Amino acid sequence: MEQDTLGIFQKIAPDVMGTIKERYLLLRHISDAEPVGRRTLAGLSGLSERVVRSHVDVLRRSGIVRFTTMGIAMEPEGKKMMPSLLECFLRLNNLDDMQRRIRQALGLKNVYIVPGDSDNDKTAKEELGRRGALLLNDLLGSVETVAISGGSTMAEIARMLPESMAEATILPARGSMGNHVEFQANYIAANIAAKTHSSYRMIHLPEGLSASALHIMFESDRQAKENAAMTARAQVVLFGIGRADRMAKKRGMTGLQREALENLGARGESLGCYCSLEGKILYGTNNIGISLRDIKHHPHVIAVAGGTGKAEAILSVMRTCRTGTLVTDEGAAEKIMKLI
CATH class of the missing domain: 1.10.10.10 (Winged helix-like DNA-binding domain superfamily/Winged helix DNA-binding domain)
Structure with missing residues (x-):
């Protein structure tokens, strides 16, 4: 076929x-x-x-x-x-069999696999966004707060999301990172709010700050404190997954730091946490917002990521997460099946 x-x-x-x-x-x-x-x-x-x-x-x-x-x-x-x-x-x-087996192996609520491999198929990347948008749209109207992370896949979800009258509050799951504003959580949250006639909050704190600098900025910004507290109580958390090596480089880690993470066995990164293939958090960045450590506190958790090259990253993060829904593509799913 x-x-x-x-x-x-x-x-x-x-x-x-x-x-x-x-x-x-x-x-x-x-x-x-x-x-x-x-x-x-x-x-x-x-x-x-x-x-x-x-x-x-x-x-x-x-x-x-x-x-x-x-x-x-x-x-x-x-x-x-x-x-x-x-x-x-x-x-x-x-596809049905892979969905069932991955769901059972990782202890997830649901797994959805879209056809193709988004590493080399633009349509597959669009389908990831479409499926993520459908899942979010199904929840809108019944929830009050949604937190979303940054990244190109999350931006695709915002693009695919149909207009509605959700009237929720949309928040960034973490602080800002990188030079592409269109992929930052604050920007994506604002786009989703515009499409769903919702309000939105921002967290104007960059990732990568030292713990002491972050504490000083956080304590002096009452609005950021309120927004972060609301994010921590978000009913829906929607996030992407990245390869540990690429995310460490994006965050400006030194060569020695990246080498140390690799030696520890870091394969995937999400919400500031670097995870091993066995599902252990090896390192967490200093930042305000949602962490994989407390992801189970949120009622609706949706992870969206695909591509054969991200299979190990997806497996490591979802073994850590062990809750919610995974949306991935055929390329990643086939490799995940071999790994598990």
Whole structure:
């Protein structure tokens, strides 16, 4: 099956993949036993006659099957599609299996895998953002506070998020880092607030300060103190995951510091915490905001990251996290399966 086919299915019907599977199952039985009646199809598939009737009506209108006096039979176009549909169905089952196995292995609430590898597929990166945006949108309206980290994937989620009247408070999960303002948590929080007709707060404290400097700035800024306290109580936390080596470099660590982290076994970084492949926090940066250490205190936790090159980072962070939902892509998931 071409790579794009499943991606198209995910785009146009992300919430009805079960329907696609049921229709494929019916097509397999029709192909094997044509002509076949609806009652027989219901018995073969385990679906109710009402559901079978609904599905085969759609398939007939699509020119895939036809109704005859003897029962339902395949149209030539339907027969031609079957090899590609079989490959698609096997891949769908494979994604489902990977989602289940990763969820169980990491003790997570949910795992969603989008097709492709965002390391070399722009569409996969967009799908990560789309799925993350859908999960956030489902929660908006029922929660009052949302905290979001920085990064290109979080910026993609903000871009994909539909407009709504959530009227929540959107906060940055951490202080600012890096030179790209569009990827900073404050900027992303403001964008989400604009799209959802919500208010937002900012934390104007850069990452990388010493503990003493951070303490002085924090104590002298009453607004930052209030915003940080609200962030600590956020009902939803949405965050990305980075490779430990790249994030250490972005934070301006010295070569000796980066080497020390590598020697300790740091593989992933998120919310200021550097984690080993076994799921231990090896080092945490000084900053105000949410940390992986207390992530379990937040009711809704959503991590979004993909790409084969980030598989070890994702695994290390989610083994540390052990809560919430992971959204990743096929490239990362396949490597994570090998690692676990």
